[in-house]
Each structure stands twice: as C-alpha cells, then as structure tokens.
Amino acid sequence: MMLERPSGARWALRLLSCIRYDEVLVLQGAPLLGAVFAVGPLAGDSLWALTLLTVGNALLVAHVFLLNDWAGVHQDLLDPARTAGVFLNRGIRRHEIGVLTMLTLLLGLAMLARLGPATLSLGLLIAAASALYSMPGVSVKGVPLASSLLHLVSGVLHFLMGYSVFRDPDLNGLQIGLFFAVVFSAGHLTQEVRDGDADGRNGIQTNAVRFGKRRSFVAGFALFTLADALLVGLAWSGAVPQVLGLLIAAIYPLHAYWTLQALREGLPFASVRRLQVRYRLLYAGIGMVMIVSVLLA
Numbered sequence: 001m002m003l004e005r006p007s008g009a010r011w012a013l014r015l016l017s018c019i020r021y022d023e024v025l026v027l028q029g030a031p032l033l034g035a036v037f038a039v040g041p042l043a044g045d046s047l048w049a050l051t052l053l054t055v056g057n058a059l060l061v062a063h064v065f066l067l068n069d070w071a072g073v074h075q076d077l078l079d080p081a082r083t084a085g086v087f088l089n090r091g092i093r094r095h096e097i098g099v100l101t102m103l104t105l106l107l108g109l110a111m112l113a114r115l116g117p118a119t120l121s122l123g124l125l126i127a128a129a130s131a132l133y134s135m136p137g138v139s140v141k142g143v144p145l146a147s148s149l150l151h152l153v154s155g156v157l158h159f160l161m162g163y164s165v166f167r168d169p170d171l172n173g174l175q176i177g178l179f180f181a182v183v184f185s186a187g188h189l190t191q192e193v194r195d196g197d198a199d200g201r202n203g204i205q206t207n208a209v210r211f212g213k214r215r216s217f218v219a220g221f222a223l224f225t226l227a228d229a230l231l232v233g234l235a236w237s238g239a240v241p242q243v244l245g246l247l248i249a250a251i252y253p254l255h256a257y258w259t260l261q262a263l264r265e266g267l268p269f270a271s272v273r274r275l276q277v278r279y280r281l282l283y284a285g286i287g288m289v290m291i292v293s294v295l296l297a
Helices: 008-016 021-026 029-038 044-071 073-077 094-113 117-134 146-163 171-194 196-201 207-211 213-237 242-264 269-296
Strands: none
Touching (some): 044 094, 094 117, 171 196, 207 213, 213 269
C-alpha cells in the first residue's frame, strides 16, 4: 500500500532518499582513479577540477540508477527483496522521479562541461549507454551477453572520463581502464545472479535467467580473475605501481574462498549479496592503495 503523500520539506527529503547512494558511492572509484593516474603535481586548479569531476560524476551516476528505477518500477514492485523500497510505496509518484532523473542528468553534464569537451563527450556517452540499458523499448538489460558488453564499454568510459580531465585519452589510459571495465562487467554478472529469481518471474532475460545462475556466477568470477590478471600484468610492465600486483595476488585467494562459499550455499539472494559487500570492500581497498601509490610515485 502506498504511503500517505508528504508535503514541503518532507516531500523533498523523501524524493532525494530514492537515490541509491550506496551504488552511487561505489561508482565514484573509476573516474577518480582515472584522474589520479593522469594528474601531475597537485595544485589548487587540480583540486578544483577533481571536485567538479566528483560532483558531476555523482550526479551522472545518480541519474543512471534513477532512470533504471523509473523504467523498471513495475518489475521492482513484484520483487520481494525490493518492493519495500520502491518509490511508489514511499509516497513518490513516477513523474516526480522522472523530473529528478532529468535534473540530475542536466546538472551532472553542466559540471562535466566545465572540465572540457572530451570529459563532457564521455559523460554523454555514459548517459547514452544508460538509456540503452534501461529505457523501455530499447532495453538491453534483458538481452543476454549484450548487457555485459555494454557494462564493459561503460566501465572504460567511466575511467577515461576522469582520465580526460588532465590528459587526452591514450593507450595507457585505455589499458588501465580495461581493468576497471572488466571488474564492472564481472560485478554486473554477479548482480544478475543475485536478482536472478526475481528477474525470471518478471520475464527479464538476463544472463542469469537465460544461461542459469550457476553458469553466470562462474563466468562473473572468471571475469574477476581476468581483471586481477590484467592488473598484475600492468604492474609487471610498469604501467601501474608494482605494489598493486603484489596486493591483488595476496587478496585473490580470499575472494576465491568467498566465491566458493556462495556456490556451496546454492547462490541465494542473501549469500550473493554478502559476497558483493565483501568483494566491493576488497576492491575499494585496492583503489585506496592505487591513489596513495600513484600520488607518491
């Protein structure tokens, strides 16, 4: 049952509470690290550019998730794990979420435009990829393999958007960005496994629905393994600090153990969700080490 309609400040706060802040925070890493890999000595102008990038990307990513929620609201209402948080059940109308979706997009692009045409162009491409994934009629979300490919491309775009703030995108940026892209695509496959039962009931042909949860889960871990191998290779070649190769080799067994644990438990929602929290913390730690090691170098 819908909640009673709020008004004034309460309505505004409830509307803003519909943004998935946890997911927005997770997707701040790639652009920020792209900027860190490209920036020279930090100065006042550099810090201001990083601030604009952070705010602009946060608004852009908020738009991505709001669009996804706006487009998939009826399916989410049928998902027991999500229905309590659906904006319609929180007293917010669909057209109000639509307005917030457009507002976050315009504000985000306005911020990115101040960083130059290359950064703005990459932001526009990310917004286009989001529309291709979520918009009814063209939704790639329900197209197996294509959805994963779109996440792979989007992951590279996110990294290069930050990289472009201080340096024109080049082969070095593309190589490092590929690591983030593969991690992004692997995480997407894992999320599809988590939501596989609900997506199946809603008739959404994700990879997990089409090929089975177990196969998609194994494919996701294979992509995580590939990403880790890419980072080790980048460290070996000197494209990134060598400490990152040692770090990823040290934590990989822990990620593998948690993955096997989820497999043995049969991949229920709670088990896969717990794994997501764990590996996100691992990669957040890698990101922190990246920032420190690159700036020190």
